[in-house]
Amino acid sequence: MNKKDIITIDLEFQGKKQAISSYLIKHSTGVVLVESGPGSTVPALERELTKLGYGFGDITHVLLTHIHLDHAGAAGELSKFGAEVLVHPVGAPHLLDPSRLIASATRIYGDRMDSLWGRFLPVKPEKLRVLRDAEEFSIGDLSFRALFTPGHAEHHICYLLDETCFSGDIGGIRIPGYRYLRIPMPPPELHLQKWKTSIALLQKEKIKTLAPTHFGLYDDVEWHLATIQKNIMAIESWIENNLSREKDPDRLKGLFQLWMNEQASDQGLTPEVIEAFALSNPIAMSVDGMLRYWNKHLHPSI
Ligand SMILES: [Zn+2]
Structure with missing residues (x-):
């Protein structure tokens, strides 16, 4: 398996480029997708598949890193065309019955829910496959390994295919052309300590290419993973310094936005790139995630 065999x-x-990807790999009896993307991008997925000479019926398997809407929303739709959907055991019930997932996302996104995410159909039970940690599995002539990697979400999986790692959101968010990474920190399962352990696990693997869902393929794996660790430690300090004296979510969002703006200008990011980061990883969502982490794990009230 070469890097060129992975189609981004x-x-x-x-309407924005380089925000959300789905990775396609051809195998002996069809194609695999890593991530289905959200329901709202089903037409774009169909259009791109057609350009490559495929249709939904050619997708034999969809490997989900986790069940957040931007990664898994279209999985149910694809299962109707015959694709088997692979997922972590904790994510599985929500794919069979996404009503709780949709209700909690609706609390966040309100009437923008449909235009942002589209439909989230349940996955057909006979098309759902639950993975075990470190499970090895074959699809056609491809051999994958599932690594449970909590931190961004409790039910997060990275997939190894030879020396490529599909890192979902645990590998951070990056835009091609920039040596800059952001850490997406949504509630309710954000756990920075577990995140560092998951990255340490990846650092032990022989990985030549990282493929984060947001966005693209990267060869500077050692730098990338070390930078994730460094950024998480910087966030831990930021949390300790700021949440110990400020609990108002709106004021915290302002402070965090300032910190992110400083980083963006240090890195010389263009407004388009900043917008792509904001789309994949809204500041407000990360602040909510940090507040929840603080209250639940760092300073739980007894
Ligand atoms: Zn996510």
Whole structure:
């Protein structure tokens, strides 16, 4: 398996390039997708598949890193065309019945829910496959390994295919052309300590290419993973310094935005790139995640 055999499908989420990907790999009896993308980008997925000479019926398997809407929303739709959907055991019940997932996302996104995410259909039970940690499995002539990697979400999986790692969101968010990474920190399962342990696990693997869902393929694996660790430690300090004296979510969002703006200007990011980061990883969502982590794990009230 060469890097060139992995096709990055840009789902052009909300009309923006390099925000959400789905990775396509051809095998002996069809194609695999890593991530389905959200329901709202099903037409874009279909269009890109057609350009490559495939249709939904050619997708034999969809490997989900986790069940957040931007990664898994279209999985149910694809299962209707015959694709088997692979997922962590904790994510599985929500794919069979996404009503709780949709209800909690609706609390966040309100009437923007449909335009942002589209439909989230349940996965057909006979098409759902639950993985074990470190499980090895074959699809056609491809051999994958599932690594449970909690931190961003409790039910997060990285997939290894030879020396490529599909890192979902645990590998952070990056835009091609920039040596800059952001850490997406949504509630309710964010756990920075577990995140560092998961990255340490990846650092022990022989990985030549990282493929984060947001966005693209990267060869500077050692730098990338070390930078994730460094950024998480910087966030831990930021949390300790700021949440110990400020609990108001709106004021914290302002402070965090300032910190992110400083980083963006240090890195010389263009407004388009800043917007792509904001689309994949809204500041407000990360602050909510940090507040929840603080209250639940760092300073739980007894
Ligand atoms: Zn996520």
